[in-house]
Amino acid sequence: MKKELRLSGSGGQGLILAGIILAEAAINYDLNAVQTQSYGPEARGGASKAEVIISKEEINYPKVRKPDLLLCLTQKSYNEYVKDLKEDGILIVDSSIKIDYNTITGKIYSIPIIETAVKKVGRSMVANIVALGAIGEVLGIIPFEQLKAAVINRVPEGTEDLNTLALEQGAVLIREYME
Incomplete structure (x- = not known):
C-alpha cells in the first residue's frame, strides 16, 4: 500500500498545515509518511501545494510524481495539477471549480x-x-480518531472544537456525496 497525495490551492488556505497533519496522523498510525511543500513568493494568494506520501513500506523518493489523490481548492490549482493525476486517481475539488x-x-x-x-x-x-x-474518509487508511488526534495536536490552542467540527463536516460531505 502506497498512496501519493497532492493538496493544492492558494497561499493562506492552510494546505501545508493539512499536509503536515495528514503525515503526522499516518506516522502515529504506524505507517511511513513523508511531506513536502511549495508555495509561490506571495504569502497569501499565490500558488500553494503540499505533497504527502503514505506507505506501509519504506519511502525512497519524497516527491509525488503521479498523485493517487489530488485536492484542488482553486481553479488555478486544478488547471495546473489535474494533468498529473493517475489514470484511476481520485480528484477532490471545491464545488466552485469548473471540471473537464x-x-x-x-x-x-x-x-x-x-x-x-x-x-x-x-x-x-x-x-x-x-x-x-x-x-x-475517501482514503480510509487512517482511522478518523487518529486523524482527529493529529488535528488537535497541530491547531492553535483554543480552536480544537472548531477544527474537530470542521474535520467531522468534511467526512460528512463525502458520505453525503456517496449516497
Whole structure:
C-alpha cells in the first residue's frame, strides 16, 4: 500500500498545515509518511501545494510524481495539477471549480468545501480541515480518531472544537456525496 497525495490551492488556505497533519496522523498510525511543500513568493494568494506520501513500506523518493489523490481548492490549482493525476486517481475539488469531466477517468468528488467551512463551521479559515476530513474518509487508511488526534495536536490552542467540527463536516460531505 502506497498512496501519493497532492493538496493544492492558494497561499493562506492552510494546505501545508493539512499536509503536515495528514503525515503526522499516518506516522502515529504506524505507517511511513513523508511531506513536502511549495508555495509561490506571495504569502497569501499565490500558488500553494503540499505533497504527502503514505506507505506501509519504506519511502525512497519524497516527491509525488503521479498523485493517487489530488485536492484542488482553486481553479488555478486544478488547471495546473489535474494533468498529473493517475489514470484511476481520485480528484477532490471545491464545488466552485469548473471540471473537464472528459479528461478524468478516476473518481471525482466535487463538494462544497469552502462553503461548508463558512456556513456549517462558521469560519472560512478551516476549509483545509474540512478538506482533510473528506480526504480521510475517501482514503480510509487512517482511522478518523487518529486523524482527529493529529488535528488537535497541530491547531492553535483554543480552536480544537472548531477544527474537530470542521474535520467531522468534511467526512460528512463525502458520505453525503456517496449516497
